[in-house]
Amino acid sequence: MANTYKFKGVALASASETSLLTATSKETLILKSIRVTNNTANTPTLSIDFTDSSASNTEYTILKTQSLTANSSVEILTVPLVLENSDQLKATVSSSDSVHIGISYLNIT
Secondary structure (H helix, E strand, O other), rough: OOOOEEEEEEEEEOOOOOOEOOOOOEEEEEEEEEEEEEOOOOEEEEEEEEHHHOOOEEEEEEEEEEEEOOOOOEOOOOOOOOOOOOOOEEEEEOOOOOOEEEEEEEEEO
């Protein structure tokens, strides 16, 4: 097994649900940080959902309509989040404002 620390950045610029990170069938991802930055003077809301492939693709809400303060950043995770094979992390922002999400994680293969 190999352990690799990684970072993934995603820029959200539309109000549709966007995939942030998906574990492949041969890896486990341990998310240590999800940092969200609102790059505008507006106050959009953000929701983050988790799809659990081992539970018949059941979707669980991690964050529900969190209001994002203008021109600020917030850390979403206070404890690690584990994505197992084929699990997926998704986000939806309320408008087409510029929101950036940075995810730091350990990839175990």
